[in-house]
Structure formats: structure tokens, C-alpha cells
Amino acid sequence: MPEQYPPVEPYARGLLEVGDGQRIYWETSGNPDGKAALCVHGGPGGGGRRHSRRMFDPEVYRIVLFDQRGCGESLPHASDPAVSLAANTTDHLIADMERLREHLGVDRWLLYGGSWGSTLILAYAERHPERVSEIVIAGVTMTRPEETDWLYRGVGRLLPGPWEAFRDALPAADRDGDLVAAYDRLLNSPDDAVRAAAVRAWATWEDAVVAHETLGNPGAYSNRPDDALVAFVRICAHYFSHDAWLEDGQLLRNAHRLAGIPGVLIHGRLDIGSPLKTAWELTKVWPDAELKVIDDSGHTGSPTMRNTILAAIARFGEGRVGAAAPTQE
Secondary structure (H helix, E strand, O other), X not given: OOOEOOOOOOOEEEEEEEEOOEEXXXXXXXXXXXXXXXXXXXXXXXXXXXXXXXXXXXXXXXXEEEOOOOOOOOXXXXXXXXXXXXXXXXXXXXXXXXXXXXXXXXXXXXXXEOOXXXXXXXXXXXXXXXXXXXXXXXXXXXXXXXXXHHHHOHHHHOOHHHHHHHHHOOOHHHOOOOXXXXXXXXXXXXXXXXXXXXXXXXXHHHXXXXXXXXXXXXXXXXXXXXXXXXXXXXXXXXXXXOHHHOOOOHHHHHHHHHOOOOEEEEEEOOOOOOOOHHHHHHHHHOOOXXXXXXXXXXXXXXXXXXXXXXXXXXXXXXXXXXXXXXXXX
């Protein structure tokens, strides 16, 4: 197992009212007087997991985790079909992050996350660069239409059987069009059986993509409790069918706003669902970022990727009190 810091439990947690009837779960662990760091989970809709705490030296960092709207321990939960996702957009999540920062009295924080989390990190940092001290991303995405099309159609060239099953779970009339939008419609059907079948088909495809990786976990997406899986799939389809409410190429065009923010972009060369090209393009327009390509890693990571993340976070914490050594498992 790769090195990680010892397990820590939160010293504070709560549900923050953020408007629109939404309450987002947050927690803080580590050193209350330490360097603030915010963990931004993937998905979208992948909240509820707390493993990111162990990526930070608890003597050095004030570790902040939160669950984005509709998932994890945030309320109301998107697994309930009666819960509207109309007030669940990228702009809402950026505003929630700012409200949480103000609630916790943080001036600037390091942002850490990956996959969808990287899109949200970039969108937040370009909106509020003065509030970001450093950025560490593992698995760079910008949720551009070309990236979504690749993940839900293009990768089918490599996995034709699983992709045809993903496509053919849709009504025949929808199979040649926008597959993600068609799934979004099914996931909001009034018919329980229709929604359940769509959740299973979506999760099976996501699993197939990462299971194809050398170190891939065949249950990486579906290995969630039922309610968490329903929320994850429903929120994913909601965001991806709307291009995350970002203009095509917006995050790349606005990367100049990240000037002066040190960044480490860590990406697996074997990531077939989110190819290296996105990280490469971002590095070319963000001169303060360095790209670390992990040869043995895909989207779900590897021990090498884990150690690279740990090293980047530790470097940004240098000079702070503490500096406990990670433990070897």
C-alpha cells in the first residue's frame, strides 16, 4: 500500500444552509490553526467518501471536506426522485464553496481534487483566484463537450460490447442521438423501474471503462450503497447533459486568471476515459502549473500516483508547524 497519514476524525462538522432549501455537509479535521485545504470530490455527485483526509499531514493542515449538493450527507438527497436538481449547477457549487469559506473564516485555501472535482476546482479558482493558495489535481478534466462525448461514445471504439449495452439500454429512438441527455430523461422518469434500469446501465458502463485499466477496479463506480449510486448517476447525467453550464473551452480560455497560483497536475497516462490531452492543454496555458504524468496509472490511480499526490501536498505545506511522517501500510 502507498504511504498515507494516520486516520483522523473531524473536530467539527455541520450542515450549512446555502439557499434553495439546500444544506451541504462539511467537516474539518487536522490542525484548527493549520494551512487550510479544501477537498473537492468527483462525480459530480460522488460525495460521502472521506479518504482524502489521509492525504494531508494533520499537524500541518486544516483539512476541509464537503459534500456537494444532493449527495453524501448533504440534504435534500438526489436519490429521492421528488428532489429537483434545478438548483444544482456549477454556479451553485461555486457559490457554496465561497459560503463555506466565509463560514469557516478561511482567507485562502489549497484546493485538492480530481476528475469532476478538477473541473469544479478550476471553475472556482478562475472565479475567485484571490482565495486560492495552491492547487493539486489528480485526473484533469474540464467537462468540455468533446470530453463528455469521448467518455460516453468515443471510448466505445475500445470497448464495443459494453458500449453497445450502454447504448441499447436506451429507447431505440434515442440511440443515435445525445446518449447522456437521453439517460438524463430516463433518470427523471416517474417510473421506478425505468430509473433503476438506467442507473444500472450507466454504472455498468462507467465500471467497464475503468476496469479496462491495468490497475482498474471493476466496481469502482457501482460499489456504492443504493441511494449513493442513484444520486451519483442522476447528478452526473444532469451535469453532463448540460455541459456543466460552462461555455465550450471556457476553463481553458480563462486559465490566465490562475496566474500566480502554483499548481501540480497529476494525470495517468493510461486514463482512457479522461485522456492526457486535457491536462497537457491546460499546462500549456497555465505557466505556474507543472504536469506529472504517471505511466502506470489510469483514472482510478495507482500507488505511484498516490505518492505523487502526497508529495505535492506535503511540499505546499513545507514551513508549517508539524510535518509528521506518513505511515507505511
